[in-house]
Each structure stands twice: as structure tokens, then as C-alpha cells.
Amino acid sequence: MHARILGLAAFAACLAAPVCAAVALSDAAGSYTISPAGSSIRFTIGKAGGGGFGGAFGRFKGTIRIDNADVGRSKVNLTIFPESVGTGQGRIDAFLRSDAVFDSANNPEIQFRSTNVTRTGETTAVVTGRLTARGKTFSEKFTAELDGLKSGTIKFHVTGKVLRSRYGMDVGTPIYSNVVDFDMTLTGRRG
């Protein structure tokens, strides 16, 4: 218990002095369950002529495992339920759930399974993994930034771009961009 408090203190110090972030990440080692409270999965798609539209997935689940010895062997699994998509416009939500986009009745889950985690900085990493949506699987990359670590809770800010056409969701291009910008906050609780 005492060691853990020391570790947390080390991590807090690391935020001020990134040099010892390695100490912090090793302290962060362990398994976490993504907690919907404190987490969000938002996306935006650019529109022709400027602007864009955005939304969020209300329901998702997943785990984050940070390897103590080798950060590169850390794992992230994330399952999104596309039925829970929300844009603030009911007609767009219905369109996104329909077979025009997610076909959530036949494809109730979008899954991400990490295959590789590469440290890119003191608090950043690139997470490569296999994204499966509508029965199609492709390798995708996301950038994760450690956003906080305290009392068994770890928080990452994750961003990445996904080409929707590869997953049979090209409807509306080029009026709506093929590029979906993801912006996620994933909060994991130890255990």
C-alpha cells in the first residue's frame, strides 16, 4: 500500500517532469475495465463546403491491460454498440442505424482489438489494432495520450481517423467526407 502511494507520488511528479514518465507507466501496469462514466466516444465527419456533423456512441465496453515489463505488449479491446449512436438529430440517428450505414440490427457490435502498442513519447503511444465493422476487418491506428492516473483509475485521450468506405459505409461521399475523426476519452478502473 505504501509502495503504491509512493508510485502515485512518482506519477504526479512525472506530470511535472516527464523524464520519469516510464516510472509512471510501470506504475500504471495492470488491467482496467473501461467505465462508461468518465468515458466518451465522439466522432465528426466533415461536410462539403465546410463544417461537419458529429455524434457519439452512448454504449460501449472494453478493457485496457498495461504490461508491466513491456508497454508494447499492452492490450486494448473495445466494443461499440452502434445502435447507441446519437447526433442530436433523430432522423440522422435512424439513418446511421439503418442498413445505409451501421446496419445495427444485423451488426450489433463494432470491435477493436489491439495488435500492437508503440510508445511515441513520455505519455503517448500509437495503438494499432484490428477494427471490425459490418463484417469487414482492417488494421487501424489510434493515438493514445495518458490523461490521468489516480487511485486505480487511468484515463486516456484517444484520437484517430478511419476511412468509412472500407467498411461498406461509403454512403453520402463526397458530400460527407470519407474520413471519420474519432475523439475518445477512455477511463479505465482497475480490476
Added chain:
Amino acid sequence: MQSSITNTATRYGWAMIILHWLIGLIFIGQFVLGFVMMRIDSQRTSFELIQLHKSFGFLLLGLVILRIAWRVGDAAPALPPSVGTLERKAAPLAHFALYAFQVALPLSGWTLVSVSTLEIPTMPFNQFVMPDLPLAESDAAESFWSAAHWYLAYAGIALVALHILAAMRHHFLLRDSVLTRIITPSSARE
């Protein structure tokens, strides 16, 4: 020398003939497309057909502006002498109404997409972004213009049907040149 592009005192030139049939075809096609796109089950196909309907709507509007400009600059031929007094008075009104619908339909459609809270950009034939009209978006305005576009479409297509019936009557019953002169500048009749 008689030009076949412009109208003469008794004949339509190719410019008005081509614009007439092109606009007529697109107008009727738009009615059919509009009908189908609102009833089709597939949301994806519906979305794509609506974008196509918007593309043809802007093409129609462009052609109609050209047609009106041509009509103003190149007087339409006089009606054949065989046309009766009542029809002579009714024809310009009917033709004015047809022009009014050709303008009102694409304009009401443009208004509809401009006030729609869906904010879907318009890209005619995926070529360029057509800006929205500077109107306030609201669900109420969208419902109103959706209904207006719908009623105008039905009234417009009814008028087109009347126009076609009148042309048939001229051709098969009265046997005059009213239909043939909008087919080619050098009609055999009269």
C-alpha cells in the same frame, strides 16, 4: 435568310424546341424520381435518389432560366389561324402557368433543402457545392416547404397532363400544326 435556331413568325427554332423537350423530360422525370425516392424502403437508395433529384432540380432551374431569357429575347411564333378565340385567350395563360411551375418547383425544392434541419449540403452531380438560400432553418419551415414542394409537384404534373392532352387534341382532332411545330422547325403541316 431563315435561321433554324431562332423562332420565326410561324415556327419555333431549334433552341426553343430542344429546351422544351429537355425541360419537359426532366420535369416529368423529377416527378417520378420524387415519388419513388420518398417511398423506397432502402434508406441508402433513398438518400442517393434525393441527391440525384436535387442535382436534376438545379439542372432544371438553369435550363428554365435560359429558356425564359430566350423566350424574352426571341418572340414565340403566333398561333396558327385555325386556333379558336377562346383557346387564343387561354393558351398564353396556360403557358404562363407552365413557366411559373417550372420556376416554382426547383425554387421550392431549393428552399426546402435550405431550411431543412438535416443540413445536407447540395452538390449537383457531385461537381460543386451549391450554397443554401439564406433562410432560417427550422423543423416547422421544413415541414411547410416539404408540403409546398409536394403540392406544387402534383399541381404542376396535372398542368403538364393538361398540356399533353391539349397537344393531342390539336394533333389528332384539330389536325393543326400546334404539336408538329414544337417537334421540328420545318413541319409538313400548314
